[in-house]
Amino acid sequence: MKKIAVVYSYNSVKSAKIASKIADHLANFSVEKLNVENCTVKEFSIFDGFILSVPTWFDGELPNYWDEFLPALENLDFNNKKIALFGLGDQKNYPENFCDAVGILGDFFEKRGASIVGYTSCEGYDFESSRALKGDRLAGLLLDQENQSKLTDARILNWTKQLELEFN
């Protein structure tokens, strides 16, 4: 059975709630939760795949806890590792940076050999630009609790079904 880590900040209440829902939907993997605020490189290395939670902060930036952890991962090889990303953002108040952090974090891991899985369609969103946009697809699941919370559960369900296939 594939070992998948759901990595998120236990202190980010909104993102943590979503991360738990996502973990609960993945029945076909051995799923563990990791707190990005205190996990070690050694813990990170044992998984086949990752689901990373990355809300966007500071007008298009990573939250501090990811900024602080990434230097420790800089020289690791993520070849043969699959990574899916989800991120909370606000397309109405930050239309030029909507969920940028999903793209920033995805680029970091892709540069180090990881395969990014869990791409989604832009349909149903209304924003001007996003670093999560790769061609005509989004490099992960973008969730907008401020403006589209009613769509979140269905988006999670579709995405986790997709991940059941793509992580295998």
Ligand SMILES: Cc1cc2nc3c(=O)[nH]c(=O)nc-3n(C[C@H](O)[C@H](O)[C@H](O)COP(=O)(O)O)c2cc1C
């Ligand atoms: C100061 C501040 C800056 C933000 N910047 C962005 C942004 O650039 N892009 C975006 O999509 N959302 C942005 N947001 C919205 C957050 O990503 C959103 O509220 C999210 O739900 C936060 O999730 P968290 O509480 O789990 O960290 C910002 C919110 C705040 C308060």
